[in-house]
Amino acid sequence: MDIILKSVRIINPGTTHHQKTRDIIIVNGKIKSITTNAGNEEGIKELDLKGCYVMPGWFDMRANFREPGEEYKEDLGSGIKAAAAGGFTEVLLMPSTLYPIQSKSDTEFILNKCRNSLVNVHVAGCLTTDRKGIDMAELYEMYVSGAIAFTDDKKVNDPGMLVRALQYSNTFGARIISYADEPSLSNNYLINESPSSVRTGMKGCPAVAEEIGLNRIIRIAEYTGIPVHISGISTAGSVVQIRNAKSKGIKITAEVNAHNLMLDETLVESFDSKYKVKPVLRSRTDIQALKKGITDGVIDCVCSDHSPQDIEVKNCEYDYAAHGISSIETTFATLSTAFKGQLDAEILFNIFSGNPRKILGLEMPSINEAETANMTVYHPDKTYIFSEKEMFSKSNNTPFHGTEFIGKVIGVVNNNKLSGF
Numbered sequence: 001m002d003i004i005l006k007s008v009r010i011i012n013p014g015t016t017h018h019q020k021t022r023d024i025i026i027v028n029g030k031i032k033s034i035t036t037n038a039g040n041e042e043g044i045k046e047l048d049l050k051g052c053y054v055m056p057g058w059f060d061m062r063a064n065f066r067e068p069g070e071e072y073k074e075d076l077g078s079g080i081k082a083a084a085a086g087g088f089t090e091v092l093l094m095p096s097t098l099y100p101i102q103s104k105s106d107t108e109f110i111l112n113k114c115r116n117s118l119v120n121v122h123v124a125g126c127l128t129t130d131r132k133g134i135d136m137a138e139l140y141e142m143y144v145s146g147a148i149a150f151t152d153d154k155k156v157n158d159p160g161m162l163v164r165a166l167q168y169s170n171t172f173g174a175r176i177i178s179y180a181d182e183p184s185l186s187n188n189y190l191i192n193e194s195p196s197s198v199r200t201g202m203k204g205c206p207a208v209a210e211e212i213g214l215n216r217i218i219r220i221a222e223y224t225g226i227p228v229h230i231s232g233i234s235t236a237g238s239v240v241q242i243r244n245a246k247s248k249g250i251k252i253t254a255e256v257n258a259h260n261l262m263l264d265e266t267l268v269e270s271f272d273s274k275y276k277v278k279p280v281l282r283s284r285t286d287i288q289a290l291k292k293g294i295t296d297g298v299i300d301c302v303c304s305d306h307s308p309q310d311i312e313v314k315n316c317e318y319d320y321a322a323h324g325i326s327s328i329e330t331t332f333a334t335l336s337t338a339f340k341g342q343l344d345a346e347i348l349f350n351i352f353s354g355n356p357r358k359i360l361g362l363e364m365p366s367i368n369e370a371e372t373a374n375m376t377v378y379h380p381d382k383t384y385i386f387s388e389k390e391m392f393s394k395s396n397n398t399p400f401h402g403t404e405f406i407g408k409v410i411g412v413v414n415n416n417k418l419s420g421f
Contacts, residue, residue, distance in 0.1 A: 029416030057089025069098025236289030308395030336407025
């Protein structure tokens with residue numbers, strides 16, 4: 001895979017070529033040179049990328065590829081293709097598969113099957129056995145086998161278990177990811193508690209459920225002094241709590257799902273199950289607060305929360321439909337469109353490239369000569385109509401069919417492979 005990326009603007013803070021338009025020559029998966037006027041080189045394909053940006057490959061911190069157990073929804077191969085189409089060169093898989101990822105052999109199965117793929121696949125193992133919250137899973141054995149984080153995904157851990165898990169995992173440097181919720185307030189909810197829930201007659205989930213769960217996690221992080229990453233952020237009150245906690249020096253980081261930045265609760269009044277997600281879609285006020293949290297640096301990452309579902313559990317009455325959408329291919333476009341194409345490139349670098357790797361303790365790729373090429377190319381202003389017919393994911397449970405997006409992924413380069421272009 002030899003290629004010349006011509007006239008592309010480099011976004012890589014702290015490097016020589018940051019914010020400069022250059023030609024990047026890649027040979028055998030390495031950056032051979034970065035120049036202002038690359039000449040024709042025999043056998044090397046040239047791509048005119050005027051108007052496009054390139055940055056170190058994007059990292060999705062929350063995705064589900066459904067293997068092992070539900071390969072008819074998604075498998076590792078189709079998930080990797082979908083991730084690449086979405087601009088991601090690395091992804092962290094959740095352990096909430098039909099057969100949970102909770103042992104040495106489970107971890108090695110995922111990593112071995114994805115070895116040498118275009119997309120680097122990382123494993124988050126279960127925090128507790130079968131994600132039931134009773135017994136701690138084999139954290140150290142999974143860590144030695146390659147797992148880099150532990151979580152029960154969207155199940156809430158009681159305070160005692162979370163404290164013990166943080167203290168134990170801290171001895172070997174793995175990150176704990178915890179979901180912000182209070183199940184006694186949110187169980188069996190269908191929609192945000194609001195005028196929309198009154199109009200539809202569906203059970204509403206109050207914002208305070210998330211905010212109580214978040215407060216619990218923050219207090220535990222403060223008590224232990226150990227970093228914890230928080231998922232499931234969707235309310236304005238949660239942004240306030242995170243901002244206040246960070247100002248006090250409490251070691252927390254947080255993520256938001258891209259669709260929670262664009263889609264609001266009123267869409268659910270259509271009773272279309274493609275809008276059924278967890279956490280629920282919130283109000284426009286919440287969305288504005290989340291977006292400000294991103295531009296202020298309060299929220300560290302934006303994730304896909306890619307959750308492919310088959311037609312039997314999604315195309316049914318809203319009450320009985322499964323949560324989740326197939327979203328990894330539209331994450332950047334959703335984020336960019338939510339900001340009307342005005343999201344600063346350096347902020348995008350932080351939430352998609354820099355912060356996920358910092359949080360997980362991974363090496364940061366760099367766009368410099370002699371470095372291995374791990375990069376994402378995108379056009380911030382290109383508009384297009386998204387069609388589910390073009391999806392690589394096995395499942396097309398997306399609410400974005402026919403949506404006009406601002407911002408398009410052009411291609412990715414990683415592991416001496418490329419996709420798109």
